[in-house]
Amino acid sequence: MSGFARRLAGFPWREFAADAFSRVFLIAQAVCAVHVVNAHVCSLAVVTGPSMLPSMNLAGDVVAVDRVSARLGRVASGDAVLLISPEDPRKPVVKRVLGMEGDAVTFLVDPGNSDESRTVVVPQGHVWVQGDNIYASRDSRHFGPIPYGLITGKVFCRLPLTEF
Amino acid sequence: MRGPWSLLRGSLTGALIGVTINDRYASFVTVHGSSMLPTLECHPAKDRALVSRLCLDTRFGFSRGDVVLFRSPTDHRELMVKRLLALPGDWIQVPSAKEIRQVPEGHCWVEGDNADVSWDSRCYGPIPLGLMQGRVTHIVWPLNRIGRVERKMPEGRVMQR
Numbered sequence: 001m002s003g004f005a006r007r008l009a010g011f012p013w014r015e016f017a018a019d020a021f022s023r024v025f026l027i028a029q030a031v032c033a034v035h036v037v038n039a040h041v042c043s044l045a046v047v048t049g050p051s052m053l054p055s056m057n058l059a060g061d062v063v064a065v066d067r068v069s070a071r072l073g074r075v076a077s078g079d080a081v082l083l084i085s086p087e088d089p090r091k092p093v094v095k096r097v098l099g100m101e102g103d104a105v106t107f108l109v110d111p112g113n114s115d116e117s118r119t120v121v122v123p124q125g126h127v128w129v130q131g132d133n134i135y136a137s138r139d140s141r142h143f144g145p146i147p148y149g150l151i152t153g154k155v156f157c158r159l160p161l162t163e164f
Numbered sequence: 165m166r167g168p169w170s171l172l173r174g175s176l177t178g179a180l181i182g183v184t185i186n187d188r189y190a191s192f193v194t195v196h197g198s199s200m201l202p203t204l205e206c207h208p209a210k211d212r213a214l215v216s217r218l219c220l221d222t223r224f225g226f227s228r229g230d231v232v233l234f235r236s237p238t239d240h241r242e243l244m245v246k247r248l249l250a251l252p253g254d255w256i257q258v259p260s261a262k263e264i265r266q267v268p269e270g271h272c273w274v275e276g277d278n279a280d281v282s283w284d285s286r287c288y289g290p291i292p293l294g295l296m297q298g299r300v301t302h303i304v305w306p307l308n309r310i311g312r313v314e315r316k317m318p319e320g321r322v323m324q325r
Contacts, residue, residue, distance in 0.1 A: 147292065
Protein backbone atom coordinates (compact mmCIF):
# COMPACT_ATOMS: atom_id res chain seq x y z
CA MET A 1 0.00 0.00 0.00
CA SER A 2 2.79 2.39 0.93
CA GLY A 3 4.56 1.48 -2.32
CA PHE A 4 1.47 2.55 -4.26
CA ALA A 5 1.26 5.83 -2.34
CA ARG A 6 4.93 6.50 -3.07
CA ARG A 7 4.40 5.87 -6.78
CA LEU A 8 1.40 8.20 -6.71
CA ALA A 9 3.45 10.96 -5.03
CA GLY A 10 6.29 10.47 -7.50
CA PHE A 11 4.02 11.02 -10.50
CA PRO A 12 4.86 14.35 -12.19
CA TRP A 13 1.47 15.96 -11.58
CA ARG A 14 2.58 19.51 -12.36
CA GLU A 15 4.03 18.66 -15.76
CA PHE A 16 1.02 16.51 -16.53
CA ALA A 17 -1.39 19.32 -15.67
CA ALA A 18 0.60 21.88 -17.68
CA ASP A 19 0.75 19.54 -20.67
CA ALA A 20 -2.98 18.78 -20.48
CA PHE A 21 -3.85 22.46 -20.16
CA SER A 22 -1.78 23.45 -23.18
CA ARG A 23 -3.37 20.73 -25.31
CA VAL A 24 -6.90 21.69 -24.24
CA PHE A 25 -6.08 25.35 -24.94
CA LEU A 26 -4.88 24.43 -28.42
CA ILE A 27 -8.12 22.59 -29.11
CA ALA A 28 -10.12 25.55 -27.77
CA GLN A 29 -8.22 27.91 -30.09
CA ALA A 30 -8.96 25.63 -33.04
CA VAL A 31 -12.67 25.49 -32.18
CA CYS A 32 -12.79 29.29 -31.90
CA ALA A 33 -11.02 29.71 -35.24
CA VAL A 34 -13.46 27.33 -36.92
CA HIS A 35 -16.40 29.22 -35.40
CA VAL A 36 -15.12 32.62 -36.52
CA VAL A 37 -14.48 31.46 -40.09
CA ASN A 38 -17.80 29.60 -40.26
CA ALA A 39 -19.90 32.45 -38.89
CA HIS A 40 -18.18 35.49 -40.38
CA VAL A 41 -16.22 34.54 -43.50
CA CYS A 42 -17.40 31.47 -45.35
CA SER A 43 -19.49 28.43 -44.57
CA LEU A 44 -20.74 25.20 -46.10
CA ALA A 45 -24.33 24.03 -46.12
CA VAL A 46 -26.15 20.99 -47.45
CA VAL A 47 -29.37 21.82 -49.30
CA THR A 48 -31.99 19.40 -50.53
CA GLY A 49 -35.41 19.70 -52.07
CA PRO A 50 -37.03 20.61 -55.36
CA SER A 51 -37.51 24.35 -54.87
CA MET A 52 -34.32 25.41 -56.67
CA LEU A 53 -34.43 23.03 -59.65
CA PRO A 54 -32.78 23.12 -62.14
CA SER A 55 -30.06 25.21 -60.46
CA MET A 56 -29.68 22.77 -57.58
CA ASN A 57 -30.15 19.01 -57.37
CA LEU A 58 -33.15 17.32 -55.85
CA ALA A 59 -31.01 14.81 -53.97
CA GLY A 60 -28.76 17.40 -52.42
CA ASP A 61 -25.93 19.83 -53.00
CA VAL A 62 -23.12 21.18 -50.90
CA VAL A 63 -23.06 24.95 -51.31
CA ALA A 64 -20.35 27.35 -50.21
CA VAL A 65 -21.78 30.50 -48.69
CA ASP A 66 -20.08 33.88 -48.46
CA ARG A 67 -21.02 35.62 -45.21
CA VAL A 68 -19.06 38.83 -45.75
CA SER A 69 -21.09 40.00 -48.74
CA ALA A 70 -24.37 39.50 -46.96
CA ARG A 71 -23.20 41.40 -43.89
CA LEU A 72 -21.96 44.31 -46.02
CA GLY A 73 -25.24 44.48 -47.90
CA ARG A 74 -23.77 43.43 -51.25
CA VAL A 75 -26.65 41.15 -52.16
CA ALA A 76 -28.45 42.02 -55.41
CA SER A 77 -31.24 40.67 -57.59
CA GLY A 78 -30.35 37.35 -59.13
CA ASP A 79 -28.15 36.12 -56.29
CA ALA A 80 -28.87 32.78 -54.67
CA VAL A 81 -28.81 33.30 -50.91
CA LEU A 82 -28.94 31.19 -47.77
CA LEU A 83 -31.53 32.55 -45.37
CA ILE A 84 -33.37 31.61 -42.17
CA SER A 85 -36.92 30.59 -42.96
CA PRO A 86 -39.48 33.13 -41.65
CA GLU A 87 -41.76 30.22 -40.84
CA ASP A 88 -39.25 28.26 -38.75
CA PRO A 89 -36.16 29.95 -37.27
CA ARG A 90 -34.34 26.61 -37.04
CA LYS A 91 -34.52 25.95 -40.77
CA PRO A 92 -32.01 27.42 -43.25
CA VAL A 93 -33.23 27.57 -46.86
CA VAL A 94 -31.70 28.56 -50.19
CA LYS A 95 -33.70 30.84 -52.50
CA ARG A 96 -32.96 33.43 -55.17
CA VAL A 97 -33.37 37.16 -54.58
CA LEU A 98 -35.67 38.63 -57.20
CA GLY A 99 -36.26 42.11 -55.77
CA MET A 100 -34.48 44.48 -53.39
CA GLU A 101 -36.17 47.22 -51.37
CA GLY A 102 -38.14 49.61 -53.54
CA ASP A 103 -38.40 47.22 -56.49
CA ALA A 104 -41.77 46.28 -57.96
CA VAL A 105 -41.96 42.50 -58.29
CA THR A 106 -44.50 40.80 -60.56
CA PHE A 107 -45.21 37.16 -59.90
CA LEU A 108 -47.63 34.41 -60.82
CA VAL A 109 -49.97 33.70 -57.94
CA ASP A 110 -50.71 30.06 -58.80
CA PRO A 111 -48.57 29.03 -61.79
CA GLY A 112 -49.89 25.48 -62.21
CA ASN A 113 -53.55 26.44 -62.30
CA SER A 114 -54.05 30.00 -63.50
CA ASP A 115 -52.39 32.89 -65.31
CA GLU A 116 -53.20 35.46 -62.63
CA SER A 117 -50.28 37.68 -61.72
CA ARG A 118 -49.78 40.28 -59.04
CA THR A 119 -47.32 43.13 -58.53
CA VAL A 120 -45.88 44.00 -55.13
CA VAL A 121 -43.49 46.80 -54.11
CA VAL A 122 -40.83 45.51 -51.72
CA PRO A 123 -40.80 47.61 -48.51
CA GLN A 124 -37.71 49.19 -46.95
CA GLY A 125 -35.21 46.75 -45.49
CA HIS A 126 -36.87 43.73 -47.10
CA VAL A 127 -36.12 41.47 -50.09
CA TRP A 128 -38.29 39.28 -52.31
CA VAL A 129 -37.05 35.70 -52.60
CA GLN A 130 -38.30 32.94 -54.87
CA GLY A 131 -37.20 29.42 -55.64
CA ASP A 132 -36.12 28.78 -59.23
CA ASN A 133 -38.74 26.04 -59.45
CA ILE A 134 -41.89 28.11 -59.00
CA TYR A 135 -44.12 25.04 -59.08
CA ALA A 136 -42.59 23.45 -55.99
CA SER A 137 -41.28 26.27 -53.87
CA ARG A 138 -42.57 27.95 -50.73
CA ASP A 139 -41.23 31.49 -50.86
CA SER A 140 -42.15 35.17 -50.84
CA ARG A 141 -45.20 34.42 -52.96
CA HIS A 142 -46.59 32.70 -49.84
CA PHE A 143 -45.00 34.48 -46.87
CA GLY A 144 -44.34 37.89 -48.37
CA PRO A 145 -41.09 39.87 -48.60
CA ILE A 146 -38.62 38.98 -45.86
CA PRO A 147 -36.40 41.30 -43.80
CA TYR A 148 -32.84 41.51 -45.11
CA GLY A 149 -31.62 40.48 -41.65
CA LEU A 150 -32.75 36.90 -42.30
CA ILE A 151 -30.15 36.47 -45.07
CA THR A 152 -27.10 34.68 -43.68
CA GLY A 153 -24.94 34.33 -46.78
CA LYS A 154 -24.59 34.50 -50.55
CA VAL A 155 -24.09 31.23 -52.43
CA PHE A 156 -21.00 31.36 -54.63
CA CYS A 157 -20.12 27.72 -55.24
CA ARG A 158 -22.09 24.49 -55.56
CA LEU A 159 -21.10 20.84 -55.66
CA PRO A 160 -23.49 17.92 -56.09
CA LEU A 161 -23.73 15.75 -52.99
CA THR A 162 -23.38 12.55 -55.02
CA GLU A 163 -19.77 13.35 -55.81
CA PHE A 164 -18.69 12.77 -52.20
CA MET B 165 11.81 39.82 -24.25
CA ARG B 166 9.51 38.15 -26.78
CA GLY B 167 9.34 39.49 -30.32
CA PRO B 168 6.44 41.23 -32.06
CA TRP B 169 5.24 37.99 -33.71
CA SER B 170 4.49 36.56 -30.31
CA LEU B 171 2.42 39.64 -29.45
CA LEU B 172 0.59 39.40 -32.77
CA ARG B 173 -0.18 35.72 -32.25
CA GLY B 174 -1.37 36.43 -28.72
CA SER B 175 -3.73 39.17 -29.83
CA LEU B 176 -5.04 37.06 -32.70
CA THR B 177 -5.81 34.23 -30.29
CA GLY B 178 -7.45 36.68 -27.90
CA ALA B 179 -9.54 38.13 -30.73
CA LEU B 180 -10.69 34.68 -31.90
CA ILE B 181 -11.69 33.66 -28.39
CA GLY B 182 -13.35 37.02 -27.78
CA VAL B 183 -15.40 36.87 -30.98
CA THR B 184 -16.50 33.30 -30.23
CA ILE B 185 -17.61 34.20 -26.73
CA ASN B 186 -19.39 37.28 -28.08
CA ASP B 187 -21.29 35.25 -30.68
CA ARG B 188 -22.16 32.16 -28.67
CA TYR B 189 -22.32 32.95 -24.96
CA ALA B 190 -22.66 36.58 -23.90
CA SER B 191 -22.31 40.05 -25.33
CA PHE B 192 -22.85 43.68 -24.35
CA VAL B 193 -25.20 46.22 -25.88
CA THR B 194 -25.61 49.98 -25.36
CA VAL B 195 -29.09 51.48 -25.19
CA HIS B 196 -29.60 54.51 -27.43
CA GLY B 197 -33.32 55.25 -27.41
CA SER B 198 -35.98 55.76 -24.77
CA SER B 199 -38.43 53.14 -26.03
CA MET B 200 -37.73 50.82 -23.10
CA LEU B 201 -38.15 53.32 -20.26
CA PRO B 202 -38.20 52.74 -17.31
CA THR B 203 -36.52 49.34 -17.72
CA LEU B 204 -33.61 50.67 -19.81
CA GLU B 205 -32.58 54.32 -19.81
CA CYS B 206 -30.36 56.43 -22.02
CA HIS B 207 -30.39 59.71 -19.99
CA PRO B 208 -28.28 60.88 -18.15
CA ALA B 209 -26.05 57.92 -19.03
CA LYS B 210 -26.61 55.25 -21.66
CA ASP B 211 -27.35 51.91 -20.03
CA ARG B 212 -25.08 49.04 -20.95
CA ALA B 213 -26.70 45.63 -20.77
CA LEU B 214 -25.53 42.03 -20.82
CA VAL B 215 -27.01 39.96 -23.64
CA SER B 216 -27.19 36.19 -23.31
CA ARG B 217 -26.71 34.30 -26.58
CA LEU B 218 -27.41 30.88 -25.09
CA CYS B 219 -31.06 31.11 -26.11
CA LEU B 220 -30.10 31.07 -29.82
CA ASP B 221 -29.30 27.36 -29.94
CA THR B 222 -31.54 24.83 -31.65
CA ARG B 223 -34.17 25.01 -28.91
CA PHE B 224 -34.66 28.76 -29.43
CA GLY B 225 -35.65 29.29 -25.82
CA PHE B 226 -37.46 32.62 -25.60
CA SER B 227 -40.25 33.20 -23.06
CA ARG B 228 -43.09 35.69 -23.14
CA GLY B 229 -42.01 38.81 -21.29
CA ASP B 230 -38.27 38.56 -22.06
CA VAL B 231 -36.40 41.65 -23.16
CA VAL B 232 -34.80 40.64 -26.46
CA LEU B 233 -32.20 42.00 -28.86
CA PHE B 234 -32.96 41.66 -32.58
CA ARG B 235 -32.03 43.02 -36.01
CA SER B 236 -34.39 45.72 -37.16
CA PRO B 237 -36.75 44.51 -39.91
CA THR B 238 -36.25 47.78 -41.81
CA ASP B 239 -32.45 48.05 -41.52
CA HIS B 240 -30.38 44.91 -41.03
CA ARG B 241 -27.39 46.86 -39.66
CA GLU B 242 -29.40 48.23 -36.73
CA LEU B 243 -30.03 46.33 -33.51
CA MET B 244 -33.12 46.98 -31.43
CA VAL B 245 -34.10 46.09 -27.87
CA LYS B 246 -37.77 45.47 -27.05
CA ARG B 247 -39.88 43.18 -24.91
CA LEU B 248 -41.21 39.99 -26.49
CA LEU B 249 -44.91 39.72 -25.72
CA ALA B 250 -46.25 36.91 -27.88
CA LEU B 251 -44.87 33.69 -29.40
CA PRO B 252 -46.09 31.89 -32.57
CA GLY B 253 -49.77 31.00 -32.40
CA ASP B 254 -50.65 33.45 -29.63
CA TRP B 255 -53.42 36.00 -29.99
CA ILE B 256 -52.50 39.58 -29.05
CA GLN B 257 -54.78 42.57 -28.57
CA VAL B 258 -53.59 45.65 -30.47
CA PRO B 259 -55.22 48.58 -28.63
CA SER B 260 -54.70 51.31 -31.24
CA ALA B 261 -56.34 49.33 -34.04
CA LYS B 262 -58.97 47.82 -31.71
CA GLU B 263 -58.30 44.37 -33.12
CA ILE B 264 -56.92 40.98 -32.07
CA ARG B 265 -54.21 39.45 -34.26
CA GLN B 266 -52.72 35.98 -34.28
CA VAL B 267 -48.93 35.77 -34.44
CA PRO B 268 -47.99 33.58 -37.46
CA GLU B 269 -45.68 30.54 -37.30
CA GLY B 270 -42.03 31.42 -36.82
CA HIS B 271 -42.82 35.02 -35.78
CA CYS B 272 -43.12 36.95 -32.52
CA TRP B 273 -44.62 40.22 -31.28
CA VAL B 274 -42.30 42.80 -29.70
CA GLU B 275 -43.21 46.04 -27.95
CA GLY B 276 -41.25 48.67 -26.07
CA ASP B 277 -42.13 49.35 -22.43
CA ASN B 278 -42.49 53.07 -23.19
CA ALA B 279 -45.51 52.75 -25.48
CA ASP B 280 -45.70 56.43 -26.46
CA VAL B 281 -42.33 56.63 -28.23
CA SER B 282 -41.69 53.00 -29.09
CA TRP B 283 -41.58 51.95 -32.74
CA ASP B 284 -42.35 48.27 -32.60
CA SER B 285 -44.70 45.50 -33.72
CA ARG B 286 -47.68 47.83 -33.36
CA CYS B 287 -46.19 49.64 -36.40
CA TYR B 288 -44.40 46.97 -38.43
CA GLY B 289 -46.25 43.84 -37.35
CA PRO B 290 -44.91 40.57 -36.01
CA ILE B 291 -41.24 39.89 -36.81
CA PRO B 292 -39.58 36.57 -37.73
CA LEU B 293 -37.81 34.82 -34.85
CA GLY B 294 -34.82 34.44 -37.19
CA LEU B 295 -33.99 38.10 -36.50
CA MET B 296 -33.39 37.44 -32.79
CA GLN B 297 -29.84 38.08 -31.61
CA GLY B 298 -30.12 37.37 -27.87
CA ARG B 299 -31.89 38.03 -24.59
CA VAL B 300 -31.04 41.00 -22.35
CA THR B 301 -30.51 39.60 -18.86
CA HIS B 302 -28.74 42.24 -16.74
CA ILE B 303 -27.81 45.90 -16.71
CA VAL B 304 -24.09 46.27 -16.05
CA TRP B 305 -23.59 50.06 -16.30
CA PRO B 306 -24.08 52.64 -14.73
CA LEU B 307 -23.20 51.21 -11.36
CA ASN B 308 -26.28 52.49 -9.57
CA ARG B 309 -28.53 50.57 -11.99
CA ILE B 310 -26.80 47.19 -11.89
CA GLY B 311 -29.30 44.38 -11.62
CA ARG B 312 -31.42 41.82 -13.41
CA VAL B 313 -33.80 42.78 -16.18
CA GLU B 314 -37.00 41.09 -15.09
CA ARG B 315 -39.54 39.25 -17.21
CA LYS B 316 -42.83 41.19 -17.27
CA MET B 317 -46.09 40.79 -19.15
CA PRO B 318 -48.88 43.36 -19.55
CA GLU B 319 -52.21 42.26 -18.13
CA GLY B 320 -54.87 40.83 -20.37
CA ARG B 321 -53.34 41.52 -23.77
CA VAL B 322 -52.00 38.14 -24.81
CA MET B 323 -53.85 34.86 -25.05
CA GLN B 324 -51.40 31.99 -25.22
CA ARG B 325 -51.68 29.19 -27.74
